[in-house]
Structure formats: C-alpha cells, structure tokens
Amino acid sequence: MMEHRSYYAIIPADIRYDQRLKPNTKLLYGEITALCNERGFCWASNDYFAELYGVNKETISRWISDLIKFGYLTREIIYKEGTNQIINRYLRINQHPIDEKRNTPIDEKIKDNNTSINNTVNNTKEYRKELSPPKKSKAKPARHKYGEYKNVLLSDDEMEKLKTEFPDDYQERIDRLSEYCASTGKSYKNYLATIRNWAKKEFKQQAPQNGYRRNVRREKLPEWVKGSEVVKKPKNDSHEEIDVPF
Known part of the structure; x- marks a missing residue:
C-alpha cells in the first residue's frame, strides 16, 4: 500500500483561478508543495505520481510541464556524469510565478493568497485586507x-x-x-x-x-x-x- 504524506498541501489563489490549468494539475501542485515542505524540494518521480493518482506517466509529465510553462515550478535534472542518463529530478516551487506575456514576476498585490510553502495555516487576516470593504448603502430618511x-x-x-x-x-x-x-x-x-x-x-x-388673467x-x-x-x-x-x- 502506498504511503501518503501527512504534510499540508497548499494551492494558492494564482493556481486555483488559473484557467489554463486543469483541475488535476492544480491538485498535483498541492501534492508537490506537501513534499517540498519536508525537504525544500520535491524528489518524487513521475512513476510515484502516476500510481498516486491512477494515471499514466505521460499524463503526469504533461501536468508538470504546464506548471513549469506557466512559471509555477522550476525543474532541476541531475545526469550521470558523461551520459544522458537521469539520476535525479528535483522540482521546486516558484514563490513569484512568471507572467509569460510580460516576462516579469506577478505583482504581489494580485497574489491575494500566495502563502509560503512552509505555512500550514491560511493567514485569514491578511486575506481579509485584500478584500475591498462592502459599500455602505445610504439610509433613506423615514x-x-x-x-x-x-x-x-x-x-x-x-x-x-x-x-x-x-x-x-x-x-x-x-x-x-x-x-x-x-x-x-x-x-x-x-x-x-x-x-x-x-x-x-x-x-x-x-x-x-389675451392680456388679462383668467381665474378659471x-x-x-x-x-x-x-x-x-x-x-x-x-x-x-x-x-x-x-x-x-x-
């Protein structure tokens, strides 16, 4: 039976509301954050994720590629010296995803819930600050x-x-x-x-x-x-x- 990690999975607002990502891609991102909480990076292979979610390795590869493409992950590959053989692959979370249209980090003000991967509890107070106060309706006189x-x-x-x-x-x-x-x-x-x-x-x-006032x-x-x-x-x-x- 496969071991399930007990660390919190974090899916910030940028991921949740990014319509370019499929729902399972967002879920995979959350799983990667849980593994990164343990060592600071994710070392799990595509075989591990494929077995975890009941899909093939090619599907996992596409999900990870999308996360890298849109700037949410960074991938590091370690090759055996002098060969093309992959020894290890490390995935790391990007704290400031890259906007591919401007090629610059997304403004932090837009990131209304971009919680650090080391946090395990949503910062509710900070989230509320980003919400604009409700408009007060002017009371009509009695x-x-x-x-x-x-x-x-x-x-x-x-x-x-x-x-x-x-x-x-x-x-x-x-x-x-x-x-x-x-x-x-x-x-x-x-x-x-x-x-x-x-x-x-x-x-x-x-x-x-006609020149006079008619009181009628x-x-x-x-x-x-x-x-x-x-x-x-x-x-x-x-x-x-x-x-x-x-």
Whole structure:
C-alpha cells in the first residue's frame, strides 16, 4: 500500500483561478508543495505520481510541464556524469510565478493568497485586507403618513419644503392628493414631486391670456346639467368640459 504524506498541501489563489490549468494539475501542485515542505524540494518521480493518482506517466509529465510553462515550478535534472542518463529530478516551487506575456514576476498585490510553502495555516487576516470593504448603502430618511386617508408619504425634510413653498394651502394640497390616491388606488414614488407637478399645471392653466388673467379652472360637468335648469339624466353619461370661475 502506498504511503501518503501527512504534510499540508497548499494551492494558492494564482493556481486555483488559473484557467489554463486543469483541475488535476492544480491538485498535483498541492501534492508537490506537501513534499517540498519536508525537504525544500520535491524528489518524487513521475512513476510515484502516476500510481498516486491512477494515471499514466505521460499524463503526469504533461501536468508538470504546464506548471513549469506557466512559471509555477522550476525543474532541476541531475545526469550521470558523461551520459544522458537521469539520476535525479528535483522540482521546486516558484514563490513569484512568471507572467509569460510580460516576462516579469506577478505583482504581489494580485497574489491575494500566495502563502509560503512552509505555512500550514491560511493567514485569514491578511486575506481579509485584500478584500475591498462592502459599500455602505445610504439610509433613506423615514417617511410619515399624511392626508385624510394617511396615504401621502413625506419625510420631515419634504414636509418642511412643502410648508415653505405652499405656506397658505400645503395641507389642502396634501388632502387633495390623499383623496385622489384613495379613489384611484395609485401610489407615487415621490409625493412631494407630485404635489409640485400638480401646482405647475395649475399655474399654467391660470396664466394670462389675451392680456388679462383668467381665474378659471377646467371641470367636467354632465350633459344633463344645462344652465340652471336640471333635466332627467339620460342613460348615456357623457361629459363636456366648461370653464367654471373659482
């Protein structure tokens, strides 16, 4: 039965999130770090890893070649003197993998969890420092219910603005909007803006026409009201618009 090492295997963030590496290649890297913890380098052969992971030697060779290609490992081969016969092969962990596009070490700031191979516990505090603090959502001011039907929502600040802009009839405007919302079932995202919008429309309707100011408003009256005489209401309840003085 094969002996399993009890040392910690370390797979830093650079390896975990490198999409160029296959999952088993990343796992092999972790196994190599465990062996490096014992002597500072990995001396195990491809036969050892092949038996450990249940694959052939060629597959192990490809995994190791990828780790070397992308700068995560360094390989040292010892030949028998005067021959091409390999006596030993040593694999060592690169603390700062090489970015093949720039051919320079990857910035340490990017390496949010590049733990030393001698560490056996993740440095949680350091990892948290790399995380940007969550954005604090600005608390919305509390809104209170106003109007006859208690359905007009205004914050204290909005209420003060309403009193300042409409000092004589702010309560009447609130009640009018409250009644409208209750009868139609409508609600508004901003009730102060709605009251202001209604006031602008009223102002436009009361604007001077033909050199004088007409204090009139548009209202709808049933057809069955004609002058001062009231007749029977027909089935067709159509309406016409007339100008009625305030």
